[in-house]
Amino acid sequence: MSRKCEQCIASKLNSLKSLSKEELFRISNCKKTKFLKKGGILFDQGVHINGIYCIQKGVCKVSKMGDNGRDQILNFAKQGDLIGERSLISNEVSNLKAIAVSNMEVCFIPKEEIIRDLEKNTNFSMSVLKKMALSLKKSDDIIVDMAQKTVKQRLASILLFLEDQFTKDEEGEDIEINLSREDIASIVGTATESAIRLLSDFKKKRLIELRGRKIFVINRKGLHKLARGL
Amino acid sequence: MSRKCEQCIASKLNSLKSLSKEELFRISNCKKTKFLKKGGILFDQGVHINGIYCIQKGVCKVSKMGDNGRDQILNFAKQGDLIGERSLISNEVSNLKAIAVSNMEVCFIPKEEIIRDLEKNTNFSMSVLKKMALSLKKSDDIIVDMAQKTVKQRLASILLFLEDQFTKDEEGEDIEINLSREDIASIVGTATESAIRLLSDFKKKRLIELRGRKIFVINRKGLHKLARGL
DNA sequence: CGATTGCTTGACCCCCATCAATCCTCGTGG
DNA sequence: CCACGAGGATTGATGGGGGTCAAGCAATCG
Numbered sequence: 355m356s357r358k359c360e361q362c363i364a365s366k367l368n369s370l371k372s373l374s375k376e377e378l379f380r381i382s383n384c385k386k387t388k389f390l391k392k393g394g395i396l397f398d399q400g401v402h403i404n405g406i407y408c409i410q411k412g413v414c415k416v417s418k419m420g421d422n423g424r425d426q427i428l429n430f431a432k433q434g435d436l437i438g439e440r441s442l443i444s445n446e447v448s449n450l451k452a453i454a455v456s457n458m459e460v461c462f463i464p465k466e467e468i469i470r471d472l473e474k475n476t477n478f479s480m481s482v483l484k485k486m487a488l489s490l491k492k493s494d495d496i497i498v499d500m501a502q503k504t505v506k507q508r509l510a511s512i513l514l515f516l517e518d519q520f521t522k523d524e525e526g527e528d529i530e531i532n533l534s535r536e537d538i539a540s541i542v543g544t545a546t547e548s549a550i551r552l553l554s555d556f557k558k559k560r561l562i563e564l565r566g567r568k569i570f571v572i573n574r575k576g577l578h579k580l581a582r583g584l
Numbered sequence: 585m586s587r588k589c590e591q592c593i594a595s596k597l598n599s600l601k602s603l604s605k606e607e608l609f610r611i612s613n614c615k616k617t618k619f620l621k622k623g624g625i626l627f628d629q630g631v632h633i634n635g636i637y638c639i640q641k642g643v644c645k646v647s648k649m650g651d652n653g654r655d656q657i658l659n660f661a662k663q664g665d666l667i668g669e670r671s672l673i674s675n676e677v678s679n680l681k682a683i684a685v686s687n688m689e690v691c692f693i694p695k696e697e698i699i700r701d702l703e704k705n706t707n708f709s710m711s712v713l714k715k716m717a718l719s720l721k722k723s724d725d726i727i728v729d730m731a732q733k734t735v736k737q738r739l740a741s742i743l744l745f746l747e748d749q750f751t752k753d754e755e756g757e758d759i760e761i762n763l764s765r766e767d768i769a770s771i772v773g774t775a776t777e778s779a780i781r782l783l784s785d786f787k788k789k790r791l792i793e794l795r796g797r798k799i800f801v802i803n804r805k806g807l808h809k810l811a812r813g814l
Numbered sequence: 815c816g817a818t819t820g821c822t823t824g825a826c827c828c829c830c831a832t833c834a835a836t837c838c839t840c841g842t843g844g
Numbered sequence: 845c846c847a848c849g850a851g852g853a854t855t856g857a858t859g860g861g862g863g864t865c866a867a868g869c870a871a872t873c874g
Contacts, residue, residue: 420728421733422813424732426732440721479713480702490670490723494680500731502656505830535854545830547833583651735861766820774863775863777822777863780823781822
């Protein structure tokens, strides 16, 4: 038995909060809740998603495959995030792949319902618009970083980012995400070995600690400096 | 004396085409036409634009300054393009800088007018939404390229892109844009000298020709191959 | 005309991708 | 319970890509 959207925390965190009670109720009735295990594919590149996903629990990595066949991680989505809106709006197959990096609970909302609300409810469409504007700015920042920063700088930033994003969720529960070295490398945009080498370098400098395969930041200031290239 | 938006080609090429006659008429009355010389600043990073620009004639480069102080060119805007929507929608100062790379004629449309239309006219807001979705996809592609492709591959792509985009405008007039080597390097995301070296390499391989400082592609297939890394 | 700006080329060296070998860890089946 | 295999993590060696500094050259402009 799935919960109602009206009572759901996730829908309070994203554009769905701009919907009226009735609209939310209608979505509540047509949504489908799915459970994914870590490693499961939420959706793949090139498929029609035909809707959007609202993430209840867990985290997924959003990536795109380059011409050489290697995946580049572009984003993460966690509790409260909506994914799939871009493809839905431009009415195309997905240009991205989404894979769970922890066990997940997500709600699928069919396309027609979202489109209808976008066209009827200006608050909602403005909210989505704002969200996309924000994403666009983030993308700009990433491009500049990719173009101008060294791998070391980018890795430092990303360690800080990961620590900020993935510690506790809204309910205060621990988020256990366990990225492989390969994952980390493919966020940074570098070879796995390079990432590993830099990590052990950071460890020597007492910026991070490695317990098992997990990474703990123990000197944020130091990493910040590195990220800026100082 | 400025033309009416209703008769303007540029407004037929962008989201403004979704506006009703009356909406367009109102914009026509409050818009301000500006002329910029090559090198002129349309807007700078960190300023309140308080509206959007609709480009009538000419081309500008859209860039963002990185932490090291170097500009990264993120985009070009030409006849029919709207710029400034992102900052307008998220109600922030501009995160980008726009500089004319040829003489330009642009129309400034004040914020209030656009916001009003976004909130009243669903066709318009959906059109803007689609435009942004497209930009977002392009950004994703660029990030992947930046992360995975070599400077040589990126330069090859960009030469093809520039040739596609900037030869003739809608009226069939030549677009004369004259990018410096530094500009080209800062699209690719590399040092000026590296770009120059690669250009002379491409010339030796008879892929391009250099007449004065202008670059002419004479072997598209060859460049395509290079861009793919073959 | 200097003078400033942009273009070009050379030299140098470091970052990082790649290949290869080893080690570690964990799940599986005997 | 242990052996063993597979995938991930780590470290080493190596070579090339590309960033940086510097000097010479062309072009544009007051």
